[in-house]
Amino acid sequence: MVLDSLAKSLRDALKRINRSALVDDRLVEEIVKEMQRALLMADVDVGLTLEMTNNVERRAKEEPVPKNSNPRNHLIKIIYEELLRILGKPREFHVKPATLMLVGLYGQGKTTSAGKLAKFYLKHGYKVVLIAADTQRLGAYEQLEQVSSSVGASFFGIYGEKDSRKVVKQALEKYNEWDVKIIDTSGRNAIDASLTKEISDINEFVKPDEVVLVLDASIGQQAGKQAKAFNDSVKITGVFISKLDGTAKGGGALSAVASTGAPILFIGTGEHMEDMEYFNPARFLSRLLGMGDFETLMAAAKEFQKEIDESAMEKMAGGKFTLKEMYDIWDQMNKPGLFKKLFESMPMAAGGMKKDMDDQFFNDSEDKLKRYKVIMDSMTYYEMENPDEIKGSRVERIAEGSGYTTADVKELLKDYKRVKDMVKNIRGNRKILSMMKKQFKSGGLPEDFGNMPQ
Template sequence: MAQDSLGTGLRGILRKIGGSSYIDHETIKDVSREIQRILLKADVNVKLTLELARTLERRASEEKPPPGMLEQDYLVRIIFEELLKILGEESKIEVKPQVIMLVGLYGQGKTTAAGKLAKFFTRKGMSVGLIAADVHRVAAYHQLEQLAKQLNVSFFGSEKEKDPVKIARNGLKELSQIQVRIVDTSGRDSLDQELIKEIRDLKTATSPDEVLYVLDATMGQQAGKQALSLNEAAGITGVIISKMDGTGKGGGALSAVAAIKQPVYFIGTGEHMEDMEIFNPKRFLSRLMGLGDLESLMQFAQEANVSEEEAEKTMTKLLSGKFNLKDMYEIWEKFAQPGIMKKLVDAMPVSRMPMGAKLDSTTLDSAEEKLKVYRVILDSMTYNELEEPDVINASRISRISTGSGRSEADVRSLLREYKSMKKNMKQMQGNRGLKKMLKAQFRGGDFGLENLTSDQE
């Protein structure tokens, strides 16, 4: 994996921090030096590395951990937060009718990404069209046409036309009934004026909603500079990092992302059309750092930065029992740390547990594992199915199962769980203690578990 050396290095540091009996100036300096070494080795840009090290040292010497948190854990948390800044905020591509233009250098994975995106949007129930505006490589037209056929989506291209702008324009017109239209463009060995002009013209002609920069994870230090030039020419709105499964170091791509300050929407993890994941910076980083169990660092949740209003809204929806699969997905994402669900249930006196509630602790222990499976399944549902789960019948279950690569039993189990969660939550209405705790959780506040029990009616 591209991120292997980076991950190994970071995990080494974490072990070292965990093994130290106290954190003093010397330890902080040590950790900072080690992190710099690892980042530079992984091709992260020098300036970025130095900035991170400086902030890290300053924060680690000035800030005090919150009550109850070990200073070792707090140092890990600072490292996590500062690395997260490089990766940027989580931002998902919108599922809506739109024009997407793909840009990037030669061989970075644009055409493959076009196919993967087509599959992604098809799964969401949208119609998709691929437009071949790469006129420089002879095989480009056939490569995209082949992908369109394989994915059963619309295609537009012309083998004779040599003007990419004309092709793109005609393509958009021809496919005007198609909801998501993806324009594949050509790459070059390096950024030359010709490519910059072509991209600029294509952008003007197609007025895309998204300009996605496809960037190979194995790119080294030069990635940042190229990203900036392309950004200037095309106004990049999001990034797809391809070949995360490759042998590169990943740092070049991360530096490029930090430089253009645009979100990474997806990462490509293989040559096949299903080898693409939605990028979630927190999850990515905690995996990279080996923070499988975030419970000890639970206060991470504070970073969620959920507003009072949003907390109230989520909670009300949850307890109203009137939520759909889309809401459940969101709620699960917020509860993704396994410890939280467990505390929630432990805090409920047995007498308050609704009849037939399935939220026992054994179920919860495997919650994270299950969550992973469910996420894949939910990603294979159409928008309509997420909004109105009742429409999901046997034939849809079969399609979702094929699309997600999970068994029909898994899909059914998810639907059962959704129904039972909906029912349970409805029965929990009026439980003020629970309400208070959920709200605290969503706002990242203190759990105050003792108070909770006495607060119940």
């Protein structure tokens, strides 16, 4: 997880709000102080921090609590909105054929990020070529060649060539028909005339769809100054914040870049080629605060609803839950992958269920279903409707009648109890699902947030 300590402090503050009996001015002031400390520790600019926390304090004291909310949830909602504001607005980014040029100072992560982007496009089914336009640094050619082969992209470079424009020109001729061209350019110690000229020359010649500035998150607030300087000399279309893993200064880098108005497009979260994410401020913040990844959740919820037949949903939603219902539902839910996906995307709601996902319960369910069906055939209607009554001699009779052992019958009854508990959970989760759906459509926090199980 990136920005661990900031995340922990913010989550602790939210938990504290959730646990307080009363939201009064004193609590608001204390929470605001805690947030100030956390944001400053994460290298967020002092002015920005104060502005954000002043807004929280003012709104919490002045704004009336909406009818459908409560003071705790209202305060959390304000905090969420004000934090979101310092992360900036998302820029729409469509995955389509494109030419991208990566720029940035020495060692910021250009070459690595170029490889990550190549992998990203390859996953979307595009033909991708990486172009070695860093003709300055020794070994840059080999590094990009190696990166290309590790992700399975094509590579173009002219070994020993010093003129980057020449490389790019030949690359574009040769790979004209390819979907995605990613140009790795050379860095410098600082933005100087030679760097500006080199990038501008390629820029003019290629007219790339995206000029992506790569910034190392560990430079903290400096990232804002660099973004501004680069934007002034060569117009950038987006920023790739690399190395967000392993630095406590990421909050500074993200907020400082956002405050320049330059959109953050991607974040790098590790050294491996798959360690990259498209940056969506709301999604990022939700995850940071431990509210789950709502977009993933929504996608999984949709799939979940589509795949599970209405009648099974209804059986889960209410009424008596007997062995007969269990059998029907189980029959339909025999899709462990789907179930896992749904509940993994709900970190706070899933708690107790994850354990069930991990064991054999859903893994050998096909065999079990067959066995249980035979066992159930030996039950009376009364027993199917009242499984709690199945004890002692009933167990023996059912075992004998079905040809299975009493242990098998007991296993079925044990599983029934577990499924019954899960169903109880699902009923709760379904409520959360519909609530989230309503609220997150508008990009806000669910009014009921504070009532969700942690």
